[in-house]
Amino acid sequence: MTNSLKTAALALTATTFLAAAPAMAQQTSKLDEVLARGHLVLGTGSTNAPWHFKSDDDKLQGFDVDMGRIVAKALFGDPDKIEYVNQSSDARIPNITTDKVDLTCQFMTVTGERAQQVAFTIPYYREGVGLMLKEGGQYADYEALKAAGSSVTISVLQNVYAEDMIHAALPEANVDQYDSVDLIYQALESGRADAAATDQSSLAWYMTQNPGRYRDAGYGWNPQTYACGVKRGDQDWLNFVNTALHEAMTGVEFNFYAESYKKWFGKDLTPPQIGFPVEYK
Structure with missing residues (x-):
């Protein structure tokens, strides 16, 4: 490339950059x-x-x-x-x-x-699965449920992963699946289930709405992060x-x-x- 062509190319590049600069500057957040x-x-x-x-x-x-x-x-x-x-x-x-x-x-x-x-923001909550018990029920906590083995029945919302999810925490437990959250709580209330497995947040909310009737078994698993998105x-x-x-x-x-x-x-x-x-x- 001759010197004149190089000069022209550089001038064109500079002109293009300067033309684009105002558009770039106009971008706002x-x-x-x-x-x-x-x-x-x-x-x-x-x-x-x-x-x-x-x-x-x-x-x-x-x-x-x-x-x-x-x-x-x-x-x-x-x-x-x-x-x-x-x-x-x-x-x-x-x-x-x-x-x-x-x-x-x-x-x-x-x-x-x-x-x-x-783009996710920083997390504002960490979700997981928990076990809700009736206050004054047969089993005091997660360790008691686990020790009872196949004697316990856990109610859970119906999905293809329900049994695997419960058995990750309670390998020998019986699993009863229901097609609504209300029904898993009813199973616990009626005695058909010894504990109800649900999101930790739902468990905490339900106990807040029904003080003195239920308690957290004290064990959570299957963590997942909640964040806002932009x-x-x-x-x-x-x-x-x-x-x-x-x-x-x-x-x-x-x-x-x-x-x-x-x-x-x-x-x-x-x-x-x-x-x-x-x-x-």
């Missing part, structure tokens, strides 16, 4: 968009207590809803500056990728496959949401998170330790 709009658009459900469900006066509530309120409070100083998009579980990811919502908080389990489609490629927005959730669990907004946790799961959280940050221990 979802954070700026939400702040300018004046409210957060949150995708969540409305039919699964204690995560997202309607109150008697038709107000959306639940732990997922409170996670959105934490973000709104960090944005505007007002946790109620939210427009809710009521979505089914299969709309959680499409509504993020098409910008129908700014943020989805809907007990979404973190998986590698989903992480290729959306659109990929916007690090500023992801960083902001992460900061809001992190400070609710470990910092200045801890009381907000702890009060929500107590309300929906009936448990008191230990305040974060002062001094060396817990994240680095």
